[in-house]
Amino acid sequence: MSANTPAEAAPGPSSNEPNPRGSETRGSTPAIDGAKLIRERRLNNAKKNWALFRADVPALIGAVVLLFFIVIAVAAPIIAPESMLDVTKQLDAPRYAPPSLDHPLGTDGLGRELWVRILWGARVSILVGVAATVMSMVIGTIMGLAAGHFTGLFGGVIMRIVDFFIVLPSLLLAIVLSSVLERGVLTIVIAIGLTSWASTARIVRSQTLSVESRLYIERARILGAGHRHILFRHLLPAVMPLVLANTTLTVGGAIIAESTLSFLGLGDTSKESWGTILKNSMDVSAATSGYWWYVLTPGVAILLVVLAFTMVGRAFEAIINPALRSR
Amino acid sequence: MTDLSFENVSITYRSSTDRGDVIAVSDVSLDLPAGATLGIAGESGSGKSTLIMSALRLLPKSARLDGRVLLGGKDIKELSFGEIRAVRWAQASIVFQGALHSLNPVREVGKQIIEALEHHAKGTWTTPEKRRERMFGLLDEVDLERAKASAYPHELSGGQKQRIMIAMALACEPDIIIADEPTTALDVIVQKQILSGLADLVADRGISLLMISHDLAVLSAVCANLAIMRHGELVEYGPSDEVCLQPQVEYTKQLAGAFPQIGDPESRLHPRTLKPAEVHRAEPFAMSEEVVLEAKNLSVSFDTRRGRERAVRGVDLKLRRAEILAVVGQSGSGKTTLARSLLGLQEVEPGSQLAFAGSPLPRKAKALRTFRRKVQMILQDPSGSLNPKRSVYEAVVEGLRVQGIRDRQYERVIGALEAAELTPAADYLESIPQELSGGQRQRVVIAGALALEPQLLIADEPVASLDASVRGEILSLFLALKKNLGMSALIITHDLGLAWNIADTVAVMKKGEIVEYGEVDTVLSNPQHEYTQELLAAVPRLGSQSLVRNE
Numbered sequence: 001m002s003a004n005t006p007a008e009a010a011p012g013p014s015s016n017e018p019n020p021r022g023s024e025t026r027g028s029t030p031a032i033d034g035a036k037l038i039r040e041r042r043l044n045n046a047k048k049n050w051a052l053f054r055a056d057v058p059a060l061i062g063a064v065v066l067l068f069f070i071v072i073a074v075a076a077p078i079i080a081p082e083s084m085l086d087v088t089k090q091l092d093a094p095r096y097a098p099p100s101l102d103h104p105l106g107t108d109g110l111g112r113e114l115w116v117r118i119l120w121g122a123r124v125s126i127l128v129g130v131a132a133t134v135m136s137m138v139i140g141t142i143m144g145l146a147a148g149h150f151t152g153l154f155g156g157v158i159m160r161i162v163d164f165f166i167v168l169p170s171l172l173l174a175i176v177l178s179s180v181l182e183r184g185v186l187t188i189v190i191a192i193g194l195t196s197w198a199s200t201a202r203i204v205r206s207q208t209l210s211v212e213s214r215l216y217i218e219r220a221r222i223l224g225a226g227h228r229h230i231l232f233r234h235l236l237p238a239v240m241p242l243v244l245a246n247t248t249l250t251v252g253g254a255i256i257a258e259s260t261l262s263f264l265g266l267g268d269t270s271k272e273s274w275g276t277i278l279k280n281s282m283d284v285s286a287a288t289s290g291y292w293w294y295v296l297t298p299g300v301a302i303l304l305v306v307l308a309f310t311m312v313g314r315a316f317e318a319i320i321n322p323a324l325r326s327r
Numbered sequence: 328m329t330d331l332s333f334e335n336v337s338i339t340y341r342s343s344t345d346r347g348d349v350i351a352v353s354d355v356s357l358d359l360p361a362g363a364t365l366g367i368a369g370e371s372g373s374g375k376s377t378l379i380m381s382a383l384r385l386l387p388k389s390a391r392l393d394g395r396v397l398l399g400g401k402d403i404k405e406l407s408f409g410e411i412r413a414v415r416w417a418q419a420s421i422v423f424q425g426a427l428h429s430l431n432p433v434r435e436v437g438k439q440i441i442e443a444l445e446h447h448a449k450g451t452w453t454t455p456e457k458r459r460e461r462m463f464g465l466l467d468e469v470d471l472e473r474a475k476a477s478a479y480p481h482e483l484s485g486g487q488k489q490r491i492m493i494a495m496a497l498a499c500e501p502d503i504i505i506a507d508e509p510t511t512a513l514d515v516i517v518q519k520q521i522l523s524g525l526a527d528l529v530a531d532r533g534i535s536l537l538m539i540s541h542d543l544a545v546l547s548a549v550c551a552n553l554a555i556m557r558h559g560e561l562v563e564y565g566p567s568d569e570v571c572l573q574p575q576v577e578y579t580k581q582l583a584g585a586f587p588q589i590g591d592p593e594s595r596l597h598p599r600t601l602k603p604a605e606v607h608r609a610e611p612f613a614m615s616e617e618v619v620l621e622a623k624n625l626s627v628s629f630d631t632r633r634g635r636e637r638a639v640r641g642v643d644l645k646l647r648r649a650e651i652l653a654v655v656g657q658s659g660s661g662k663t664t665l666a667r668s669l670l671g672l673q674e675v676e677p678g679s680q681l682a683f684a685g686s687p688l689p690r691k692a693k694a695l696r697t698f699r700r701k702v703q704m705i706l707q708d709p710s711g712s713l714n715p716k717r718s719v720y721e722a723v724v725e726g727l728r729v730q731g732i733r734d735r736q737y738e739r740v741i742g743a744l745e746a747a748e749l750t751p752a753a754d755y756l757e758s759i760p761q762e763l764s765g766g767q768r769q770r771v772v773i774a775g776a777l778a779l780e781p782q783l784l785i786a787d788e789p790v791a792s793l794d795a796s797v798r799g800e801i802l803s804l805f806l807a808l809k810k811n812l813g814m815s816a817l818i819i820t821h822d823l824g825l826a827w828n829i830a831d832t833v834a835v836m837k838k839g840e841i842v843e844y845g846e847v848d849t850v851l852s853n854p855q856h857e858y859t860q861e862l863l864a865a866v867p868r869l870g871s872q873s874l875v876r877n878e
Contacts, residue, residue: 037720037756215711222670222706223726223775224699226692233725234714 052319059315065308069301073122080116085272087112099293106293108277109284114297117277121298124273126305128188129255135193136254137200137247144204145235148212149227162201170195171260178266185268192257200246204239211238241320248313252306259302274298329418329502331359331382331537335394338377338386338559351377352559354394359535361502366546366567367539368582369556370794371765375539376424378556379505382537383415399502416447419503420496422489424511429492430480436491437462437476443498465494469524485658486517493524504528506538510545514657514821519865522549541795544586544867547571555579571869583869585795587824589851596806598828600799604748604807611810612649614831619783619815620646620669620702623680627661627668638664640839646783649809651816653826653847655862656836662819663707665836666785669817670704671695684782700730703776704785708792709769713760719744719771720756726779743778746812747771748804766797773804784808784816790825802829823866827851835859 053059072079083089093111097103105114147158174191181187211217211234220230255274261267262275269276277298281287286294338352352374359365369375380386381396384403396403398414406414423429431439444458452458463473469490480488489509496504506525510518526549529536540546546553546567553570555563555578563576574580581601587594627639638661646652656662667673669681671688681688689698703726706712713722723740732739744752747770760768769789776784789805790798806829808814818830826833826847833850835843835858843856854860 038718041718041757214714215706215708216714218672219706219712219772219775220725220729221672222699222704223729223779224696225725225729226696229729237716 049319053315056315056318058311062308062311062315065304066312069122069126069305069308072119073126076119076123080113080119082120084116085112085120096289096291096294105297106291108280108294114277114293117272118274118297118301120272121274121277122301122305124185124268124271125255125258125275125302128185128192128258128273129251129305131189132192132196132254132258133247133251135189136197136250137243139193140197140200141204141236141239141243143197144201145208145231145239147201148205148208149231149235159205162198162205165195165198166202168195171257174257174261175264175266178261183268185271188258188261188267191261192254196250196254196257200243200250203246204243207239207242208235211235241316245313245317245320248309248316252309255302255306255309259298274302329399329535330361330397331399331419331503331535332397333357333378333382333394334397336378336381336396337393338374338381339391339393340387341389341391350559351390352381355556355559355561356394357554357561357564359503359537362529362533362535363552364529364536364538364550365552365554366550367537367554367556368541368543368546369539370541370582370796372558373556374559375556376507379421379507379537379539382503382505383419383421384411385415385421413447416443416496416501417499418501419505420499420501422492422496422504422506422509424507424509430488432480435477435479436483436488437466440465440476440491440495440498443495447499461498462494465497468497468528469494470520484517485513486521489513489517489521490524493521493528497528501534503535503537506536508540509538511540511542515823515862515865515867516657518545519867522867525549542586542867543571543583544869547869548867555582582795585799586869587828588869589823589827589863589866594828595848596829598799598802598806600796600803602748602800602803604800604804606807606810608811612813613810614650615648617648618645619648619650619684620644620817621680621682622669623682625665625668625679625681626676627664627673627679628676629664638839639668642836642839642841644669644834644841644844646815646817648782648815649813650832651805651809651818651830653830653833654817654819654836655821655823655826655833657821657862660836661839662836663787664839666704666787666817666819669785670702671698696730700779701781702783702785703779703781705769705772705776705787705789707787709765709772710760710792712772713768715760717759718756719758719760719763722760722771723775723778726775730779732779739778740774743774744771746777746808747774748800748807749774764797765793766800769793769797769801770804773801777808780812782815784814785819786816787819788821789818791820791822805829823851823862835862 087110090111093107093113094103095107095109095111097107099106103113105118107113108117143158143162147155147162149155150158173195177191177194178187181190217230217234220234225233258267258273259275259278262273263279263282265279267273267276275298278295281291281294281298284291284294286292334356336352336355337350340349340351355378357365367375367378377386377390381392382398382403384406386392392404398419403411403414430436440462441458444452444461452461462476466473466476471487471490471494475483475487483491493509504525509525510521513521522545525536525538528534529549536550538546538550543553550567553565553567554561555570555576557578563570563574563579570579571583574583581599584594584599587599622642622644625639625642625644626637628635628637642665644652654662654665664673668675671690675681683698683702689695720740723743724736727736727739740756741752744750744755749755749767749770755763755767755771760771763771786805790801793801802825805816805818809816818825820826830847832845833847834841835850835856837858843850843854843859850859851863854863
């Protein structure tokens with residue numbers, strides 16, 4: 001852009017309409033210039049944020065841990081064929097073998113390797129965690145924006161719906177939902193997603209209300225903007241960083257919720273998940289019988305992933321809100 | 328009694344950013360003997376606030392002070408922390424800028440005054456009863472009712488809050504009061520009350536006063552001596568009459584000229600600025616007879632906690648092509664509500680008639696959108712009016728997108744920015760608001776409105792938050808827009824000087840009603856209504872030291 005500046009700089013005192021000169025000095029596709037400018041600036045912003053993220057050591061550790069779990073979850077069929085989970089093929093394997101070189105994380109009561117179960121369990125646990133979070137974020141953002149932007153009866157009704165979901169004990173609702181609906185991963189996703197969006201909606205609403213009172217929203221109205229323009233051009237971009245930061249923090253909660261439901265036996269029993277492993281370990285009283293690896297392994301896996309998501313989420317938060325950085 | 332003197336004071340802010348160290352004050356020497364009054368004038372960034380903060384060692388840790396600041400003969404650098412605490416408030420106290428934010432919003436103001444007494448009690452007000460008595464005494468001194476002691480800050484007006492701040496500053500009978508822009512956010516009438524209150528205190532009790540402001544007239548109304556600062560340096564110093572009326576330095580002349588003297592024919596329709604906007608039409612537009620906007624019997628009411636309040640009552644207005652109309656009044660007189668209702672942003676009472684170009688104002692969303700292409704408004708605060716995350720280009724193109732104007736967007740944006748005198752326009756396109764100065768932001772907001780090529784521009788206090796030199800530039804821009812494009816403008820302001828500078832007609836508003844309306848020359852030279860006379864009398868005049876001498 002700056003190469004064109006000298007041509008622009010020469011003032012033309014004879015021009016009295018707003019836009020006579022641009023079309024002469026500028027190239028043949030001036031309309032693209034504006035859009036290009038915006039794209040370049042966004043790219044620069046993204047680069048700056050990436051640099052900030054890289055400077056944050058805990059966030060990097062978190063990202064590496066996450067990447068590790070995602071890779072092993074995706075590559076599970078290659079690393080450990082599904083037959084390794086088949087009980088009928090483990091008849092010769094030792095039961096309740098403590099961790100050793102032959103059995104790195106020990107075996108369970110049916111002779112299956114725990115590391116294989118963790119690998120396969122990561123697929124369901126992470127998938128459910130992310131999918132349920134996305135669902136809860138989408139619902140929460142839409143409801144929060146609507147409740148914050150529209151005043152009067154409509155906004156009030158939406159807020160009462162949010163309140164209803166907030167006061168409802170979410171575990172209870174999830175249990176009811178997962179027992180009423182058909183068993184399966186999708187059901188768990190829906191059960192967790194439907195019960196966890198309300199707090200997001202509250203956060204989004206309060207941010208929306210604060211942005212809504214800014215003068216630039218009033219200016220947009222003066223320029224003639226309608227609801228759609230204000231919602232999508234000003235409010236959504238303003239709440240989006242908050243939603244993203246909240247997302248990474250919620251994923252951890254969703255993974256724990258999935259484990260809870262599986263632990264209670266409400267999950268898909270035909271699929272491995274970390275919660276299912278925990279439930280199995282309880283069924284055989286692993287903790288009191290001295291099979292510590294049976295309880296600890298899935299527990300530590302959950303802990304690591306949740307912690308990793310939290311560390312990444314905190315870094316996101318700090319990038320959005322520079323005031324948090326020094327804390 | 329305590330003297331305050333600055334001896335060769337330089338203050339540097341250490342900074343880790345690539346800007347390096349910032350020199351805020353360089354080699355300033357000033358004296359404030361006991362009982363004297365000194366005003367320091369300068370624009371934002373001139374280092375005047377930094378200088379007075381150093382008097383009480385209130386500078387942040389990143390600041391380094393060279394030279395000596397003597398308070399009662401002692402170098403404040405050598406005082407221990409305990410001693411400096413004793414000095415703060417008991418010997419010298421500060422009235423901070425922006426009283427609106429310096430008070431705790433959740434405590435009664437009376438208790439906040441008592442708090443100052445508790446922390447700095449000299450042994451005089453030892454018991455809670457005595458402190459309470461003292462607090463009421465202070466309220467009497469600043470001319471506030473005693474009942475206000477139990478009010479919370481939000482229940483008080485701006486002027487009342489400023490008086491509470493002054494009462495707090497007086498609490499421990501200081502020898503020196505330091506006032507940082509004490510009246511900036513206030514309108515002329517309240518400003519006069521506050522200033523004369525300060526002047527009285529100084530005269531009655533022999534307190535010395537150090538006051539800073541960007542407005543020479545305000546300073547000269549109270550202070551005997553004036554110092555002018557620019558870029559951290561002292562450029563002129565002397566008795567205020569001399570500095571104001573026979574300024575030696577070019578910069579002082581410019582500052583003095585920024586606030587026009589009403590009645591001075593030289594500044595009529597001619598805001599003083601070094602960078603006047605260009606008029607490039609051989610025959611510039613002038614006020615015509617063609618009526619653009621007409622309001623008849625316009626009334627607006629709000630539902631408040633105290634019931635229904637009428638903000639605008641039966642206003643009649645007429646705005647012609649290429650006319651600049653200034654609506655003048657105190658804060659709370661309904662000016663902004665009037666402007667919003669003219670744009671259709673505010674529900675009006677039945678019986679009100681509003682017509683644009685002869686046809687009544689539309690009510691449906693789509694028609695309103697088309698209407699707003701023709702009538703645009705500029706809001707009070709240019710910084711808040713721009714989305715901090717969006718570039719200048721996006722801010723200016725927003726109106727075009729909203730209005731569905733797809734062709735030649737880029738040229739229109741460039742054209743609008745140039746019409747708003749932001750040149751070379753292409754250099755600014757990528758900037759985000761925080762990279763721009765206040766005046767540049769205001770130009771971007773104006774360009775955003777101009778991109779739609781409106782016939783009428785409504786501006787709400789367009790220069791209230793800007794520095795004196797920028798003020799002249801923006802005002803001359805309004806005049807140029809009128810002359811070049813034939814645009815009409817309605818400008819809302821509390822500043823009568825602005826009306827004198829650029830307006831053709833003026834409407835004086837009081838409590839939602841227009842009390843006087845007519846040509847600027849007639850109304851301001853020969854005001855008929857007593858409220859207009861009161862407003863005019865409250866405007867501080869350069870170099871008169873009016874408030875001190877009248878008392």
